[in-house]
Amino acid sequence: MRIRLDIAYDGTHFRGWAKQPGLRTVQGTLEGAIARVLGGDPRLVVAGRTDSGVHASGQVAHVDLDEEQQKRLSGQRRRQDDPVAALAARIRGVVGAYADVDVTRAAIAPEGFDARFAAVWRRYEYRIADGAYDPMERHRTTTVRGPLNTEAMDAAARSLIGLHDFAAYCKPREEGTTIRTLLEYDWRRDSDGVLIANVKADAFCHSMVRALVGACVAVGQGRLDIADLATIRDGGLRTSEFTVLAARGLTLTQVGYPADELLATRAEQTRGRRTLD
Numbered sequence: 001m002r003i004r005l006d007i008a009y010d011g012t013h014f015r016g017w018a019k020q021p022g023l024r025t026v027q028g029t030l031e032g033a034i035a036r037v038l039g040g041d042p043r044l045v046v047a048g049r050t051d052s053g054v055h056a057s058g059q060v061a062h063v064d065l066d067e068e069q070q071k072r073l074s075g076q077r078r079r080q081d082d083p084v085a086a087l088a089a090r091i092r093g094v095v096g097a098y099a100d101v102d103v104t105r106a107a108i109a110p111e112g113f114d115a116r117f118a119a120v121w122r123r124y125e126y127r128i129a130d131g132a133y134d135p136m137e138r139h140r141t142t143t144v145r146g147p148l149n150t151e152a153m154d155a156a157a158r159s160l161i162g163l164h165d166f167a168a169y170c171k172p173r174e175e176g177t178t179i180r181t182l183l184e185y186d187w188r189r190d191s192d193g194v195l196i197a198n199v200k201a202d203a204f205c206h207s208m209v210r211a212l213v214g215a216c217v218a219v220g221q222g223r224l225d226i227a228d229l230a231t232i233r234d235g236g237l238r239t240s241e242f243t244v245l246a247a248r249g250l251t252l253t254q255v256g257y258p259a260d261e262l263l264a265t266r267a268e269q270t271r272g273r274r275t276l277d
Contacts, residue, residue: 007059040069043064085105150188157185161183
């Protein structure tokens with residue numbers, strides 16, 4: 001039985017998503033909670049492995065239950081509750097009140113679902129304050145000294161959209177590709193004057209969003225021209241002309257999947273290495 005889990009967390013005190021010996025991570029915390037509820041050795045597969053300090057309001061993962069875990073799950077039925085849907089509340093009970101991670105929903109995954117490989121896009125938000133801001137939002141907002149030119153940042157962001165090699169905006173992983181399709185990238189200010197980046201792509205390389213944000217901030221400060229960002233991208237080399245911004249301003253807000261009948265096909269396509277052809 002494969003279970004889809006929808007997850008939210010404040011990444012401030014986590015050392016990222018991925019389980020690491022001796023470190024507090026989101027994966028490690030949730031796998032430990034699931035083990036206490038269902039036993040066994042659960043392993044989560046996630047849509048996007050967020051870095052240390054990055055938050056999520058719309059993360060997605062799946063876990064496969066063995067026969068013994070399924071028996072324990074079905075044996076925990078209360079009244080007329082769906083035991084799979086109730087799993088989210090039981091995990092919540094283990095991690096405790098006021099926890100910085102929550103499983104907001106649990107459901108049986110449709111056939112062919114894979115949280116990582118079946119996803120067609122991920123959406124992130126990045127928050128920057130270049131003036132006064134709500135201190136209640138300090139854990140998910142990065143501050144920048146001096147006013148930023150929102151219009152120039154937005155124009156620069158939109159110039160990067162499309163299928164490209166984003167090696168200049170990534171920390172490449174061994175044997176990994178840096179070719180991505182940037183579907184949306186834009187900037188706006190909210191009602192409090194905080195700058196909000198909307199960044200959506202089929203997938204992201206390591207540190208890609210924070211690098212893209214840092215490049216646009218350099219444009220907003222007048223240190224780079226709008227056209228420079230595409231030139232840097234097409235050059236394919238990392239540069240010191242802009243700063244990769246802090247993780248604290250970044251939140252994974254949404255993961256998109258195709259219709260159920262297309263899930264298996266999408267997963268198979270994603271496992272293939274990407275090219276620009």
